[in-house]
Amino acid sequence: xxxxxxxxxxxxxxxxxxxxxxxxxxxxxxxxxxxxxxxxxxxxxxxxxxxxxxxxxxxxxxxxxxxxxxxxxxxxxxxxxxxxxxxxxxxxxxxxxxxxxxxxxxxxxxxxxxxxxxxxxxxxxxxxxxxxxxxxxxxxxxxxx
Numbered sequence: 539x540x541x542x543x544x545x546x547x548x549x550x551x552x553x554x555x556x557x558x559x560x561x562x563x564x565x566x567x568x569x570x571x572x573x574x575x576x577x578x579x580x581x582x583x584x585x586x587x588x589x590x591x592x593x594x595x596x597x598x599x600x601x602x603x604x605x606x607x608x609x610x611x612x613x614x615x616x617x618x619x620x621x622x623x624x625x626x627x628x629x630x631x632x633x634x635x636x637x638x639x640x641x642x643x644x645x646x647x648x649x650x651x652x653x654x655x656x657x658x659x660x661x662x663x664x665x666x667x668x669x670x671x672x673x674x675x676x677x678x679x680x681x682x683x
Contacts, residue, residue, distance in 0.1 A: 583632040586675045594676025597669055602661045611680045615652040622681045626650055630681055640667075659673040 568586070579671070599609055606617030613619030618626050626649040628634040645656035660670065 581674070584676065586678065588630060590672050590675035591679045592676075593669075594672035594674065596681075597665070597673050598676050601663055601665070601673075603673060606657070613678065616650070616654055617657075618650050620677050621683075623681065625681075632674060632678050632679075635677050636670060639665075639670045639674055639677075 582588070598604060598607075598611070603611075604616055607620050608614050608617070611620035613621075622632070622643040627643055627647075628638055639661060640659060642659035642661075645653070648656050661673075665673070
Protein backbone atom coordinates (compact mmCIF):
# COMPACT_ATOMS: atom_id res chain seq x y z
CA UNK A 539 0.00 0.00 0.00
CA UNK A 540 2.69 2.61 0.78
CA UNK A 541 4.24 2.00 -2.63
CA UNK A 542 0.87 2.64 -4.27
CA UNK A 543 0.48 5.87 -2.22
CA UNK A 544 3.97 7.06 -3.16
CA UNK A 545 3.28 6.44 -6.83
CA UNK A 546 -0.05 8.21 -6.63
CA UNK A 547 1.50 11.13 -4.76
CA UNK A 548 4.24 11.43 -7.35
CA UNK A 549 1.67 11.26 -10.11
CA UNK A 550 -0.46 13.99 -8.50
CA UNK A 551 2.57 16.21 -7.91
CA UNK A 552 3.70 15.72 -11.54
CA UNK A 553 0.24 16.56 -12.83
CA UNK A 554 0.08 19.75 -10.73
CA UNK A 555 3.51 20.86 -11.94
CA UNK A 556 2.61 20.09 -15.55
CA UNK A 557 -0.64 22.06 -15.35
CA UNK A 558 1.15 24.99 -13.70
CA UNK A 559 3.88 25.01 -16.32
CA UNK A 560 1.44 24.83 -19.20
CA UNK A 561 -0.80 27.45 -17.67
CA UNK A 562 1.96 30.01 -17.15
CA UNK A 563 3.53 29.50 -20.57
CA UNK A 564 0.14 29.67 -22.26
CA UNK A 565 -0.78 32.83 -20.35
CA UNK A 566 2.45 34.53 -21.41
CA UNK A 567 2.02 33.47 -25.01
CA UNK A 568 -1.54 34.67 -25.35
CA UNK A 569 -1.17 37.83 -23.33
CA UNK A 570 1.90 39.36 -24.92
CA UNK A 571 3.18 37.47 -27.95
CA UNK A 572 2.34 39.00 -31.32
CA UNK A 573 1.23 36.87 -34.22
CA UNK A 574 4.22 35.05 -35.79
CA UNK A 575 4.01 36.94 -39.09
CA UNK A 576 3.81 40.32 -37.35
CA UNK A 577 6.69 39.46 -35.02
CA UNK A 578 8.91 38.41 -37.91
CA UNK A 579 8.11 41.50 -39.94
CA UNK A 580 8.66 44.06 -37.19
CA UNK A 581 11.72 42.48 -35.57
CA UNK A 582 15.01 44.29 -35.93
CA UNK A 583 18.10 42.41 -37.07
CA UNK A 584 20.54 41.14 -34.46
CA UNK A 585 22.62 44.02 -33.14
CA UNK A 586 20.19 46.72 -34.28
CA UNK A 587 18.52 48.68 -31.51
CA UNK A 588 15.62 51.15 -31.43
CA UNK A 589 18.18 53.82 -30.48
CA UNK A 590 20.11 53.11 -33.71
CA UNK A 591 16.88 53.47 -35.68
CA UNK A 592 16.13 56.82 -34.01
CA UNK A 593 19.62 58.16 -34.69
CA UNK A 594 19.43 56.88 -38.27
CA UNK A 595 16.10 58.65 -38.74
CA UNK A 596 17.73 61.95 -37.74
CA UNK A 597 20.75 61.38 -39.96
CA UNK A 598 18.58 60.34 -42.93
CA UNK A 599 16.41 63.44 -42.67
CA UNK A 600 19.29 65.84 -41.99
CA UNK A 601 21.60 64.46 -44.65
CA UNK A 602 21.66 63.89 -48.37
CA UNK A 603 19.50 60.73 -48.14
CA UNK A 604 16.26 62.72 -48.11
CA UNK A 605 17.13 64.61 -51.30
CA UNK A 606 16.87 61.47 -53.43
CA UNK A 607 14.71 59.16 -51.33
CA UNK A 608 12.35 61.82 -49.93
CA UNK A 609 12.04 62.98 -46.30
CA UNK A 610 10.14 59.82 -45.34
CA UNK A 611 12.01 57.44 -47.65
CA UNK A 612 9.07 57.14 -50.06
CA UNK A 613 11.25 57.88 -53.07
CA UNK A 614 11.56 60.61 -55.67
CA UNK A 615 12.37 60.60 -59.36
CA UNK A 616 16.01 60.05 -58.52
CA UNK A 617 15.78 57.70 -55.53
CA UNK A 618 13.87 54.50 -54.93
CA UNK A 619 11.03 54.10 -52.44
CA UNK A 620 12.59 52.56 -49.33
CA UNK A 621 9.32 52.01 -47.49
CA UNK A 622 7.97 49.07 -49.44
CA UNK A 623 9.15 45.47 -49.70
CA UNK A 624 10.42 45.92 -53.28
CA UNK A 625 14.15 46.42 -53.62
CA UNK A 626 15.68 47.33 -56.96
CA UNK A 627 19.39 46.97 -56.20
CA UNK A 628 19.54 44.49 -53.28
CA UNK A 629 17.27 42.05 -51.45
CA UNK A 630 16.91 44.31 -48.38
CA UNK A 631 18.94 42.58 -45.68
CA UNK A 632 20.60 44.78 -43.09
CA UNK A 633 24.17 43.93 -44.23
CA UNK A 634 23.21 44.75 -47.83
CA UNK A 635 21.76 48.09 -46.79
CA UNK A 636 24.99 48.91 -44.93
CA UNK A 637 27.01 47.88 -47.99
CA UNK A 638 24.99 49.89 -50.51
CA UNK A 639 25.15 53.02 -48.35
CA UNK A 640 28.89 52.53 -47.88
CA UNK A 641 29.74 51.78 -51.51
CA UNK A 642 27.00 53.66 -53.35
CA UNK A 643 25.65 52.69 -56.77
CA UNK A 644 27.27 53.94 -60.00
CA UNK A 645 24.81 55.59 -62.44
CA UNK A 646 25.16 52.76 -64.97
CA UNK A 647 24.04 50.21 -62.35
CA UNK A 648 21.05 52.16 -61.03
CA UNK A 649 17.88 50.26 -61.93
CA UNK A 650 15.47 53.18 -61.37
CA UNK A 651 14.71 54.40 -64.89
CA UNK A 652 14.01 57.99 -63.79
CA UNK A 653 17.30 58.38 -61.89
CA UNK A 654 19.53 61.08 -63.35
CA UNK A 655 22.64 60.09 -61.42
CA UNK A 656 24.03 57.34 -59.24
CA UNK A 657 24.24 57.13 -55.47
CA UNK A 658 27.59 58.30 -54.20
CA UNK A 659 29.43 56.27 -51.56
CA UNK A 660 28.31 57.22 -48.05
CA UNK A 661 25.50 59.19 -49.67
CA UNK A 662 28.05 61.75 -50.82
CA UNK A 663 28.78 62.69 -47.23
CA UNK A 664 31.44 62.07 -44.62
CA UNK A 665 29.30 59.66 -42.59
CA UNK A 666 31.27 57.42 -40.27
CA UNK A 667 30.79 53.65 -40.32
CA UNK A 668 28.75 53.96 -37.13
CA UNK A 669 26.50 56.58 -38.71
CA UNK A 670 26.04 54.38 -41.78
CA UNK A 671 24.89 51.56 -39.49
CA UNK A 672 22.39 53.94 -37.89
CA UNK A 673 21.00 55.06 -41.26
CA UNK A 674 20.86 51.42 -42.39
CA UNK A 675 18.93 50.56 -39.20
CA UNK A 676 16.42 53.30 -40.00
CA UNK A 677 16.07 52.23 -43.64
CA UNK A 678 15.63 48.61 -42.55
CA UNK A 679 12.92 49.66 -40.08
CA UNK A 680 10.88 51.63 -42.63
CA UNK A 681 11.10 48.88 -45.21
CA UNK A 682 10.32 45.93 -42.92
CA UNK A 683 7.40 47.40 -40.93
